[in-house]
Amino acid sequence: MSEATPHTSPALDHTHDPALRSWVPGADGHAEFPIQNLPFGVFTPPGEAVPRGGVAIGDSILDLAAASLAGLFTGEAEQAASAASGTALNAFLALGAPPRRALRARLSAILAADSPDREQAAHCLHKAVDCALHLPTRIGDYTDFYVGIHHATNVGKVFRPENPLLPNYKYVPNGYHGRASSVRTSGTDVRRPRGQLKAPDAEAPRYAPCERLDYELELGIWIGPGNALGEPVPVAGAADHVAGFCLLNDWSARDIQAWEYQPLGPFLAKSFGSTISAWIVTPEALAPFRIPQPARPQGDPAPLPHLLDQADQGQGALDLELQVLISTSAMREQGLPPHRLALSNTRHMYWTVAQMVAHHTSGGCDLNPGDLLGSGTLSAPDPGGFGSLLESTGGGGQAIPLPSGETRRFLEDGDEIILRARAARDGAVSIGFGECRARILPAA
Amino acid sequence: MSEATPHTSPALDHTHDPALRSWVPGADGHAEFPIQNLPFGVFTPPGEAVPRGGVAIGDSILDLAAASLAGLFTGEAEQAASAASGTALNAFLALGAPPRRALRARLSAILAADSPDREQAAHCLHKAVDCALHLPTRIGDYTDFYVGIHHATNVGKVFRPENPLLPNYKYVPNGYHGRASSVRTSGTDVRRPRGQLKAPDAEAPRYAPCERLDYELELGIWIGPGNALGEPVPVAGAADHVAGFCLLNDWSARDIQAWEYQPLGPFLAKSFGSTISAWIVTPEALAPFRIPQPARPQGDPAPLPHLLDQADQGQGALDLELQVLISTSAMREQGLPPHRLALSNTRHMYWTVAQMVAHHTSGGCDLNPGDLLGSGTLSAPDPGGFGSLLESTGGGGQAIPLPSGETRRFLEDGDEIILRARAARDGAVSIGFGECRARILPAA
Numbered sequence: 097m098s099e100a101t102p103h104t105s106p107a108l109d110h111t112h113d114p115a116l117r118s119w120v121p122g123a124d125g126h127a128e129f130p131i132q133n134l135p136f137g138v139f140t141p142p143g144e145a146v147p148r149g150g151v152a153i154g155d156s157i158l159d160l161a162a163a164s165l166a167g168l169f170t171g172e173a174e175q176a177a178s179a180a181s182g183t184a185l186n187a188f189l190a191l192g193a194p195p196r197r198a199l200r201a202r203l204s205a206i207l208a209a210d211s212p213d214r215e216q217a218a219h220c221l222h223k224a225v226d227c228a229l230h231l232p233t234r235i236g237d238y239t240d241f242y243v244g245i246h247h248a249t250n251v252g253k254v255f256r257p258e259n260p261l262l263p264n265y266k267y268v269p270n271g272y273h274g275r276a277s278s279v280r281t282s283g284t285d286v287r288r289p290r291g292q293l294k295a296p297d298a299e300a301p302r303y304a305p306c307e308r309l310d311y312e313l314e315l316g317i318w319i320g321p322g323n324a325l326g327e328p329v330p331v332a333g334a335a336d337h338v339a340g341f342c343l344l345n346d347w348s349a350r351d352i353q354a355w356e357y358q359p360l361g362p363f364l365a366k367s368f369g370s371t372i373s374a375w376i377v378t379p380e381a382l383a384p385f386r387i388p389q390p391a392r393p394q395g396d397p398a399p400l401p402h403l404l405d406q407a408d409q410g411q412g413a414l415d416l417e418l419q420v421l422i423s424t425s426a427m428r429e430q431g432l433p434p435h436r437l438a439l440s441n442t443r444h445m446y447w448t449v450a451q452m453v454a455h456h457t458s459g460g461c462d463l464n465p466g467d468l469l470g471s472g473t474l475s476a477p478d479p480g481g482f483g484s485l486l487e488s489t490g491g492g493g494q495a496i497p498l499p500s501g502e503t504r505r506f507l508e509d510g511d512e513i514i515l516r517a518r519a520a521r522d523g524a525v526s527i528g529f530g531e532c533r534a535r536i537l538p539a540a
Numbered sequence: 541m542s543e544a545t546p547h548t549s550p551a552l553d554h555t556h557d558p559a560l561r562s563w564v565p566g567a568d569g570h571a572e573f574p575i576q577n578l579p580f581g582v583f584t585p586p587g588e589a590v591p592r593g594g595v596a597i598g599d600s601i602l603d604l605a606a607a608s609l610a611g612l613f614t615g616e617a618e619q620a621a622s623a624a625s626g627t628a629l630n631a632f633l634a635l636g637a638p639p640r641r642a643l644r645a646r647l648s649a650i651l652a653a654d655s656p657d658r659e660q661a662a663h664c665l666h667k668a669v670d671c672a673l674h675l676p677t678r679i680g681d682y683t684d685f686y687v688g689i690h691h692a693t694n695v696g697k698v699f700r701p702e703n704p705l706l707p708n709y710k711y712v713p714n715g716y717h718g719r720a721s722s723v724r725t726s727g728t729d730v731r732r733p734r735g736q737l738k739a740p741d742a743e744a745p746r747y748a749p750c751e752r753l754d755y756e757l758e759l760g761i762w763i764g765p766g767n768a769l770g771e772p773v774p775v776a777g778a779a780d781h782v783a784g785f786c787l788l789n790d791w792s793a794r795d796i797q798a799w800e801y802q803p804l805g806p807f808l809a810k811s812f813g814s815t816i817s818a819w820i821v822t823p824e825a826l827a828p829f830r831i832p833q834p835a836r837p838q839g840d841p842a843p844l845p846h847l848l849d850q851a852d853q854g855q856g857a858l859d860l861e862l863q864v865l866i867s868t869s870a871m872r873e874q875g876l877p878p879h880r881l882a883l884s885n886t887r888h889m890y891w892t893v894a895q896m897v898a899h900h901t902s903g904g905c906d907l908n909p910g911d912l913l914g915s916g917t918l919s920a921p922d923p924g925g926f927g928s929l930l931e932s933t934g935g936g937g938q939a940i941p942l943p944s945g946e947t948r949r950f951l952e953d954g955d956e957i958i959l960r961a962r963a964a965r966d967g968a969v970s971i972g973f974g975e976c977r978a979r980i981l982p983a984a
Binding site for chain 2: 236237242252255256262264267268270271272273274275276277278280287289290291292294300301302303306325326327328349352355356357358359360361362363364365367368369397400401402455456458459460461462463464467537540
């Protein structure tokens with residue numbers, strides 16, 4: 097990690113030490129939330145009414161408001177803990193990296209096996225299973241990008257066989273405004289939408305329940321300080337405005353989409369619900385899993401200068417394994433575990449997160465603390481890594497067999513989709529994001 | 541007005557009486573805000589720091605918080621005034637029509653020439669010219685529609701000469717998610733965006749200041765109570781969720797738009813700034829200006845059943861005259877008044893506001909109090925009523941002459957665009973919306 101680019105990749109420090117152990121039962125060796133992770137979220141403890149900020153550690157959650165009241169923080173860490181004590185984390189995200197890092201360092205010390213604060217902190221812990229998890233921020237705006245190049249190519253083939261990847265794709269980290277109001281936290285059921293469906297040979301559309309319901313495997317990005325209207329964020333400073341990451345399932349009604357999407361893009365096909373994982377995994381926690389942006393294929397144009405930063409190219413990409421799993425009603429009745437539909441990786445992003453932020457603000461559009469960006473579907477190049485059913489069934493043509501004896505072209509009522517992320521690398525303790533899970537309810 | 545459909549068109553009552561006079565100086569005969577209008581907004585009085593809700597009357601603003609403290613309201617009117625006393629009107633809009641109507645009736649009585657409360661109310665009045673106006677709500681989500689059929693046809697010709705109006709247009713009240721964070725109140729300058737521009741014959745795009753900057757003349761719609769996620773609003777009840785109207789200038793960078801808009805729709809071309817008029821003109825104030833939805837041209841399909849309500853067809857459209865005016869630096873130096881670029885009318889909406897709301901929620905997407913909808917550009921069929929330069933210059937081909945001797949194909953730095961609305965009808969006092977005005981600053 098180069099010291100010349102602290103904004104892009106926070107240096108590794110003692111909070112990443114693989115030898116670090118925690119006194120919290122179950123934290124050491126936890127698949128998602130060992131002491132090296134320390135993601136932030138909003139939860140309500142059992143018997144309480146008011147949501148507040150917390151930190152996931154093993155199978156527990158540390159109440160930041162309670163820990164703050166107990167006097168466990170001082171200085172910048174206290175400033176951050178206080179900002180993270182409310183019902184949403186916008187104010188905390190607005191603080192930017194230094195207070196967030198100070199809080200992380202202090203939390204690491206408090207939760208470490210040798211902590212002198214163990215007894216006091218233990219009073220601020222709750223079993224996660226007893227707590228309700230909420231949206232971590234009041235999402236002002238949500239923007240969905242399209243930077244998964246294999247997905248863009250696969251989907252392009254379905255909608256425009258002759259012209260899958262449009263000429264702007266390799267110049268523009270394209271995105272569109274999504275619907276912020278319908279984003280929900282993991283665990284919230286999603287109702288199958290109705291909409292206008294038109295068969296290719298039908299004379300007119302009809303209003304009916306969606307018949308081609310799909311998921312999309314995405315990385316979510318939480319915006320930190322952000323920018324004032326009219327003041328673009330340069331790509332070299334863009335990482336300073338990224339406060340963390342989550343998983344995002346951008347549920348999609350393919351039949352509604354096919355009929356509505358011209359000329360203004362996706363609208364009702366994607367605004368009936370989007371599901372995110374509840375925890376904000378920080379750039380600090382992901383520092384060990386940074387990689388160079390994969391080289392563009394021979395012949396691809398270089399990014400325009402305002403989107404090109406050598407430090408970002410050198411370590412602005414992420415190496416995160418992503419999974420999609422399905423659990424149908426029949427599978428649950430038969431006692432079968434969730435079945436993996438896809439295995440992909442964030443390295444399939446054609447543009448880095450910094451390039452997305454720089455592009456988004458390049459015309460002056462303001463990003464604000466707690467805003468959410470989606471990467472777009474992150475498919476691997478091979479069919480085993482396709483991040484949507486649209487891709488893995490070839491537009492619904494080939495049914496996918498499931499262990500229950502069923503098959504799927506698109507999602508059925510009762511189907512549950514689970515997204516998981518895992519960061520693993522030699523010399524680092526692997527961490528996860530927590531689940532992004534939701535079940536399909538029948539149309540109203 | 542039929543009593544069977546009070547939700548679509550609130551009956552006329554004494555607040556609309558053309559004989560009604562106000563004791564507020566300048567209110568009687570005021571072009572925009574006579575006592576028959578009474579629009580709501582958020583303002584800061586001179587010498588004060590905290591914004592609060594107010595009502596425009598003539599050239600004055602009545603402070604609702606002060607009037608409430610003075611004991612001028614009781615019952616439902618007090619509930620509404622209290623909800624409208626804060627720094628944003630979301631809570632007021634959430635109350636829906638009955639409290640809003642009660643407050644209107646009481647305000648009409650307080651401000652009427654024969655009011656016994658005149659002296660007390662006079663202490664709550666401020667000269668509008670001394671006050672700062674703010675966004676009336678914290679806009680959760682902003683959706684821009686495309687229901688101006690003449691605009692859709694004109695623009696379609698520029699982008700797709702062979703196929704101007706797509707097959708879905710007459711079935712789908714299409715829209716797209718806009719950027720909520722960059723909406724600003726009238727009077728806030730707009731900075732010319734930079735973006736990726738690509739000439740048709742250029743090999744690659746370049747990042748440069750927009751060269752084809754345009755305005756769009758739109759009606760804005762403020763959402764009232766709204767709906768829960770997964771629970772569509774039927775078209776027959778949709779008007780209950782409309783809390784009011786404003787003017788909206790959806791600034792558009794045509795060169796950025798042309799390069800970026802496929803396949804996901806407008807993004808940075810329209811997210812560098814949108815300007816709205818500050819006052820929420822209520823459905824009650826507009827009750828005298830309701831008209832039947834103009835008949836669809838022979839051969840057009842009927843709306844699908846979930847978008848069709850006879851009462852809405854009978855009186856769900858609006859008869860509002862809309863104007864676009866320009867004032868350039870040279871015009872101001874020469875002492876010339878703003879020059880009218882277009883005269884249009886809200887009757888050119890192919891879909892009603894109720895149909896827009898019903899469509900938006902038809903897949904379960906939730907609308908929330910204070911959300912903003914845009915109609916899309918409302919052009920008249922004739923060139924004198926085209927609501928954007930893209931249309932009135934034929935895609936930039938024909939320059940428009942101005943009284944200053946200048947011409948315009950697209951907007952230049954220093955140009956100010958002013959939108960105005962006027963509701964006028966025999967037997968009713970005419971009302972306006974207040975200006976939607978902003979000036980273009982040079983690119984950063």
